[in-house]
Amino acid sequence: MFADDLCSLRTGTDLADTCRLVQRDIDAVVKSSHDNGIILNSDKTNLLIIHSPYLRPTGSPPFMYTHSFSCLHNDFVCGNCMPIKEVDCATYLGVKVDNNFSWSHHVDYICDKLRLFLGKSYHLRFKVPTIEPILGYALDSYGLTFKTHIDKLDVLQIRFLILLVSNKTKANCKVKRMAQHWSTTVIVPTRLMSAGKFEVPKVNNYFGDRTLKKRLPYLLNSSPEDIHREQEKNVFKRKLKKYFIANLA
Structure with missing residues (x-):
């Protein structure tokens, strides 16, 4: 008998008290397992403390x-028990969960699998009609991780598309991409400049919303028109400076 992917979750603000609650859960699971002829593999049992960076x-x-x-x-008298190993990342149900919920380990894991799959797809692209990756x-x-992590997956997705789509589709996409490039570089900035506004970049998460690249043009656009037209x-x-000081007061 096997019991896989068993997990005990506790939340709290006091680390020592929360760990005591987790230990109580572990004792109950281990005792029930032993009583029913199941042995927990202590080498595969890990402790992951998730917290804000x-x-x-x-x-x-x-x-x-x-x-x-x-x-x-024997009332926990035996002193031969090995402590549970604390880790920064643990695999649960095929997902690598890190201690900050940044998902960087899981994205790297997916990228490694996609690179391996990409090499095989080169030889199978004419025989396999559709390929569904693990994304x-x-x-x-x-999916709500930092944009820098998502960009790694985007690069690999593009490599798959280049490999799998036909030359005719590539040519059409190239024409549309050039048109979009000229529309972005010529028409949009001119329209923004004529309106006296600064272009605010798009972001994908809360961290990007707090960066100067996003907040600075946003604050400048909120200033009076005579200022950002100066x-x-x-x-x-x-x-x-005078406007910001007046609004802070």
């Missing part, structure tokens, strides 16, 4: 154990 836990977590049968039924699995979880640099800086 800006708020690290204070102190080290107390040691936790998957107690043996003799230890459980969709757990996408609702890791051509003289020194006058522009003086007006902008």
